[in-house]
Amino acid sequence: MALKREPEKHVNHERWLVSYGDFITLLFAVFVTLYAMSQTDKKKVEEVMQSLQQSFGMVNAGAPAPKINVIQSKPISIIPALKPEMSVAPSGRAHNGQLRTRAEEKDFHQIKSSIEAYLVKQGAQDKVNLTITRRGLIVSLKEAGFFDSGQAQIKQSAHELLNTIAEVMTQYNNPLRIEGHTDNVPISTSQFPSNWELSTARATNVLKYLLKYYDAEPGKISATGYGEFRPVTDNATPGNRAKNRRVDMVLLSGEGERGEP
Secondary structure: OOOOOOOOOOOOOOOHHHHHHHHHHHHHHHHHHHHHHHOOOHHHHHHHHHHHHHHOOOOOOOOOOOOOOOOOOOOOOOHHHHOOOOOOOOOOOEEOOEEOEOOOHHHHHHHHHHHHHHHHHHOOOOOEEEEEEOOEEEEEEEHHHHEOOOOOOEOHHHHHHHHHHHHHHOOEOOOEEEEEEOOOOOOOOOOOOOHHHHHHHHHHHHHHHHHHHOOOOHHHEEEEEOOOOOOOOOOOOHHHHHHHOEEEEEEEOHHHHHOOO
């Protein structure tokens, strides 16, 4: 009698569901853990903050802990970024509620770098030139950026740029000289009979602008006009003549101040 063969076992094609179920369970556990980690006990955090502030005498006992703003709510202006951190000089005059400081050589370099960075950001490198000499920091306002040809009135479009420069220049108690210059092309109008009058009027208008809109110290600021007689280069080409048509704002160093009348 032949032995009866056992029937072949049926292949289970759904065994992958077990592994898949385990994977889903683990994934769910991971997300639950991450969610739990992201939840902070805000009440306990406020209690800790209040305890620390009371320890340092910052708030009264029982007062609610103030909220901390990571980002300032007020708009951020450009000028404060230009202001260097310096110690307060005892002889400084008040400027926007703060005592003025005296700028030294290291401060001249910092101011120069800050203004140049702003000029690059605004695409205004061709309107202002900055140099540091033994006299101090010289900020040259070129005619093309600030005045119409043959006119002494500051252009409206130049006010924003002048405001930036004026704000940082008037922070210090160094003497500030405003000096007008022209090229050697003669001018003869009813308003400006010569380049003397034109250069002087431009310098005076810049000075008046600083006194009107900024807390410039009248005893430390002055204006003068040199006409065509103090050029930075020769007047042989139109480009060179354009360089000579300027108003220099000179923040005097100690040596520069001693050399002034």
